[in-house]
Amino acid sequence: MGKIKQGILGGLSGKVGNVIGANWKGIDYLRIKPSSVANPRTPGQVDQRSKFSTVLRFLQPMTDFLKVTFRQYASGMTQFNAAMSYNLNNAVTGVYPDFAIDYPNALVSRGNLTTPADGAATSTTAAELDLTWTDNSGTGSAMATDKALIVAINAVRGEAVFTTAGPARSAGSALLNLPVEYSGENLEVYLGFISEDGSKVSNSVYLGSVSIA
Structure with missing residues (x-):
């Protein structure tokens, strides 16, 4: 009282x-005192929260990576929030409560640098991921000195292995070392490029789900 x-x-x-x-x-x-909300969990709110949680689980393991790869789209927001916004709108599939990430349509890097060409990923040696691509230097804004952006996501564990300074575009290949416990598990793999001075990045390209040797 x-x-x-x-x-x-x-x-x-x-x-x-x-x-x-x-x-x-x-x-x-x-x-x-603020007015109380009569129904704070409407179907629309529950639906949106579930989508948000799905994208959050996908992106959180690569938070530091996104600080580099979504820099161009972080006007008035953090790089992570820019990645959340894009993927919420473009990379969620299914219906509540069975939302999932639409990996081919998801982006883990976003920008106007020329994307990788003919990217592929395989694993033939325990705890190693082999990536290849065609050197498309000179096409559009692609430069031979661009560095590979690589992400391998272990969705079951909620973990990711990544690099923002991989081999040059002209190298045509890269090797990513993985934790030994990943052997026998599937990873979702993405490849992109960043300019040598870090000012430009490309949209990422999904290379598929790879079973680790």
């Missing part, structure tokens, strides 16, 4: 109706 000590304009302690009185550093102040 609230008490008005000095008239209606001051000295209110506690709550009277939807008005709450308090004191901060000797100053009395009033605030209005």
